[in-house]
Amino acid sequence: ASVTASLSDQRSGKRHSQKPTIAIQGPRPGTLRIRVIEAQDLIAMDSPRGGGFHAPLSDPFVDVFLEDSYWRTSHVKRNCSPKWPADTQQALPVSSLFSILHLCIFDHDQFSANDYLGEVIMTLEHLKSGKPSDAWYKVQCPPSYQSPITGYIRLELTLLGLEMDPTPTPNWAQKDPKQGSASAPKQPAAPKVEKVAREKSEAAVSSAVSKAKGAFASHDLNRRMSTNRDRGYGEMIGFSGSGASLVKEIKTFPAPTVRATIELRFLSGDGLAARDANGSSDPYCEAHVWCPDDANCSHKWRTSTRLATLNPKWDEREVFTVTTTNAFIHLLCFDWDQVGKDDFLGEVPISVRDYLDGKPHLLDLELIQLDPASSKEPITGSLRVELKATATPSSG
Numbered sequence: 001a002s003v004t005a006s007l008s009d010q011r012s013g014k015r016h017s018q019k020p021t022i023a024i025q026g027p028r029p030g031t032l033r034i035r036v037i038e039a040q041d042l043i044a045m046d047s048p049r050g051g052g053f054h055a056p057l058s059d060p061f062v063d064v065f066l067e068d069s070y071w072r073t074s075h076v077k078r079n080c081s082p083k084w085p086a087d088t089q090q091a092l093p094v095s096s097l098f099s100i101l102h103l104c105i106f107d108h109d110q111f112s113a114n115d116y117l118g119e120v121i122m123t124l125e126h127l128k129s130g131k132p133s134d135a136w137y138k139v140q141c142p143p144s145y146q147s148p149i150t151g152y153i154r155l156e157l158t159l160l161g162l163e164m165d166p167t168p169t170p171n172w173a174q175k176d177p178k179q180g181s182a183s184a185p186k187q188p189a190a191p192k193v194e195k196v197a198r199e200k201s202e203a204a205v206s207s208a209v210s211k212a213k214g215a216f217a218s219h220d221l222n223r224r225m226s227t228n229r230d231r232g233y234g235e236m237i238g239f240s241g242s243g244a245s246l247v248k249e250i251k252t253f254p255a256p257t258v259r260a261t262i263e264l265r266f267l268s269g270d271g272l273a274a275r276d277a278n279g280s281s282d283p284y285c286e287a288h289v290w291c292p293d294d295a296n297c298s299h300k301w302r303t304s305t306r307l308a309t310l311n312p313k314w315d316e317r318e319v320f321t322v323t324t325t326n327a328f329i330h331l332l333c334f335d336w337d338q339v340g341k342d343d344f345l346g347e348v349p350i351s352v353r354d355y356l357d358g359k360p361h362l363l364d365l366e367l368i369q370l371d372p373a374s375s376k377e378p379i380t381g382s383l384r385v386e387l388k389a390t391a392t393p394s395s396g
Contacts, residue, residue, distance in 0.1 A: 007121070010065050011104050011142075013114050023068035023093055030162035032101070032124065034155060035089035036062050036073050042080045042139065042151040045107040045115040058107040060117060062153070065102040066092045075108035080151075089156075097124045097162055100307075105139060105153065116141075118149040121338075122308035126280055127159035138277045140338045152277070193384075195364045196348070204328065204351035205370065228288055228332055229344055229374040244284050244336045247302035250320060258321045262289065262329070262352060263360075263388040265317040266303050269333065271381035272310045272367070275343040280308045281335040283345060285383065288330040289320045297323045305336045310381070325391055327352040333367060333383060344375040348383060358390040 009015070044056035060082045061075035069092045076082035101122050107115040118139035127133055134156045141149040205225075266285050275281045284305040291297030299320045306312035329350040335343040346367025355361045362384070369379045 007100075007102060010063065010102055011116060011119055013104075013106060013116065015063065015070060016106075016114055018070070020070045020072045021068075022071060022090070030094045030096075031160045032066060032092045032094050032127075033089065033158040033160070034064060034071075034092065034101075035157075036064075036084050036103075037088075037134075037154040037156060038081070038083040039105070039139070039153040040081045040136075040151055042082070042105065042117050043107075043147075043149060044080050045117070046078070046109075058115070058117060059109075060105055061108055061114075063104040063106065064090070064092070065100075065104075066094055067099050069093065094124065094159070094162065097128055097159075098306075099124060103153070103155075105151075116145075118151065120153060120155075123306065124157075124159050124162070125306060125309040125312070127157055128162065130158070130160055132156055132158045135278055143339055193362050193364055195366075197366050198368045200354075201349050201366070201368055202370070204349040204354070224288075224290070225330055225347075225349075226371060226374075228286065228330055229347065229371060244302065244305050244334070244342065246304060247286070247300055248318070249300040250318065251297070251299060253297070253321055253323055257323045258392055260322050260325050260327060260352065260356060260392060261390050262320045262322060262327065263317065263386075263390075264301075264320070264329070265386040266314040267384040267386060268314065269310075269312045269381060269383050272312070272333065272345050273335075273378060273380045274310060275335040275345070275377065276308075276337075278308065280310060281343070281345065282307045282337070283309070283312045283333055284336055285314070286332045286334070287318070288332075289322065290328045290330070291322050291324045292326055292328055294323045297327075322352070325353055325356055327389075331365065331383065331385070343377070344369075344379075346379040346381065347374075350387070352389045355387050356389045356391055358388070360386055360388045362386055 039060060042058055042060055045058045046056055057078040058080055059075045059077050060079070062073045064071040071090045071092065073084055073088050076084060101124060103120045105117040105119065107117055109115060118141050120137045120139060134154070136152045136154050139149060139151040139153055264287055269283055272281055272283055282305055285303045287301045289299040301318045303314050303316050306314070329352060331348040331350065333345040333347070335345055337343065346369060348365040348367060349370070365383045365385060367379050367381050367383060369375060
């Protein structure tokens with residue numbers, strides 16, 4: 001809620017009465033160098049001067065927010081495709097790749113409140129190489145904003161001093177604080193990465209269909225999977241600036257009926273398809289857990305959204321109980337859009353029985369497309385997850 005309130009406050013223009021301030025470096029290990037270069041086709045907010053023969057224009061400037069820093073560019077007079085001076089740049093301290101960079105564009109008005117022209121929101125993951133990124137970003141707005149917003153803004157961004165491991169460290173690999181002492185427990189061996197190709201994923205669907213009963217007959221199983229792939233316009237609630245709304249619909253069952261426990265951890269994605277105009281995506285994942293022979297046994301879980309990256313990192317975990325060892329998991333990945341329908345990035349079906357040994361399995365899952373109608377764009381990349389499925393003693 002605090003993030004949402006902060007973003008709303010920033011786009012409202014209330015900060016214009018304040019003097020921009022750059023936070024001190026302090027303990028922050030990184031620096032983001034940002035240069036605002038130009039914009040194109042911004043909305044015209046000012047009435048034409050000199051009569052109706054002149055086109056309406058705007059006097060754009062940009063507010064830049066990152067953690068505790070607030071920086072403002074100069075305004076460019078009467079231009080909906082402005083170009084800022086070459087020295088329109090600033091170094092901002094930053095502590096995390098997941099910090100939100102929020103740029104709000106306004107039309108400068110001398111005698112009234114400045115007019116909102118749109119915004120750009122991103123995290124900094126795509127900048128972790130340390131190389132300068134010169135790119136165009138689409139100007140957008142929250143769905144609740146009723147007036148049209150158009151245009152693109154060109155930014156040069158360079159991130160220095162922040163590093164990140166290629167894959168988040170799962171719990172089994174974290175160092176024990178007592179390691180090195182005489183009483184330190186022996187660390188469990190890390191599981192080997194298992195690559196899961198399309199053929200095994202398709203076999204998981206066939207296995208689930210063969211075990212389907214009643215409400216989970218084969219046609220209904222496919223219908224449910226089709227529903228999961230469809231991200232309607234009304235799916236997302238509100239606008240937080242940080243992605244799709246989180247979902248956690250997890251059922252509990254009486255202990256005597258539980259046949260297995262599933263621990264699922266989304267770790268990362270690699271080489272996902274780009275669906276946004278800036279050559280990136282804003283990915284999030286969903287997990288749907290079903291019991292083909294028990295219609296009441298189902299769960300749904302959605303991760304957080306990672307902004308502006310094709311190689312997202314999550315390290316998010318959830319636990320499910322199921323009433324059958326024939327449980328089926330449908331993993332999906334989407335590109336979140338502030339306005340309109342989220343884009344399908346791929347899916348992976350998993351048969352829990354394939355991993356029902358009580359051991360953690362580190363899986364590299366090839367993203368596939370089971371229904372050609374779910375996307376006309378190519379599906380690329382993979383998801384890395386950790387899956388541990390443990391049968392209860394009563395399951396035999």
